[in-house]
Amino acid sequence: DIQMTQSPSSLSASVGDRVTFTCRASQSISNYLNWYQLKPGKAPKLLIYAASSLQSGVPSRFSGSGSGTDFTLSISSLQPEDFATYYCQQSYSTPRTFGQGTKVEIK
Amino acid sequence: EVQLVESGGGLVQPGGSLRLSCAASGFNFNTYEMNWVRQAPGKGLEWVSYISSRGGTIHYADSMKGRFTISRDNAKNSLYLQMNSLRAEDTAVYYCARELYGGIDIWGQGTVVTVSS
Numbered sequence: 001d002i003q004m005t006q007s008p009s010s011l012s013a014s015v016g017d018r019v020t021f022t023c024r025a026s027q028s029i030s031n032y033l034n035w036y037q038l039k040p041g042k043a044p045k046l047l048i049y050a051a052s053s054l055q056s057g058v059p060s061r062f063s064g065s066g067s068g069t070d071f072t073l074s075i076s077s078l079q080p081e082d083f084a085t086y087y088c089q090q091s092y093s094t095p096r097t098f099g100q101g102t103k104v105e106i107k
Numbered sequence: 108e109v110q111l112v113e114s115g116g117g118l119v120q121p122g123g124s125l126r127l128s129c130a131a132s133g134f135n136f137n138t139y140e141m142n143w144v145r146q147a148p149g150k151g152l153e154w155v156s157y158i159s160s161r162g163g164t165i166h167y168a169d170s171m172k173g174r175f176t177i178s179r180d181n182a183k184n185s186l187y188l189q190m191n192s193l194r195a196e197d198t199a200v201y202y203c204a205r206e207l208y209g210g211i212d213i214w215g216q217g218t219v220v221t222v223s224s
Contacts, residue, residue: 043202
């Protein structure tokens, strides 16, 4: 199975900050990498698919990059509604494993 | 409106069974791959199972193999998850989820499964 490792597990930031976090796959997954935002009591929301494609309706402050084993999600200017937990997921093979998440908290 | 609505969750004793259902609307269900994903209390997201658009290809997470069965009825725009031999560690919110370009773009609101005596 492909293991997905996210770092950091949590970070504190302020509104307006640029934040970046990473996801590493245990083997090459090409660009089969997705990013989701999860808020308590709500269903996950797809932000980025295929490593760098912005899902329809997602603000352009979100961006993704990477290929192979190393990927990043960036938020160019953190907004109050962005405080949440972010998960990466590989769709290269089954099981379609998720990372353990990065929680973005208010500083 | 594109929508997925799960049902069938509840409280079940260890070793028991439950059948989750997911009703799809607002899109051509029979052209989409579907998944089940769960989130245990205080834990992260865990992929459970996948089924291709016509049901010919099915995959499971290792811990669910032999206990869970995914199926779909395209005529009824419905997805199912039969869960047998349930364990305490299966307690979670279960999401029905549509796959597009490898990503899960539409999620249901989730149904809660609690396995406890």
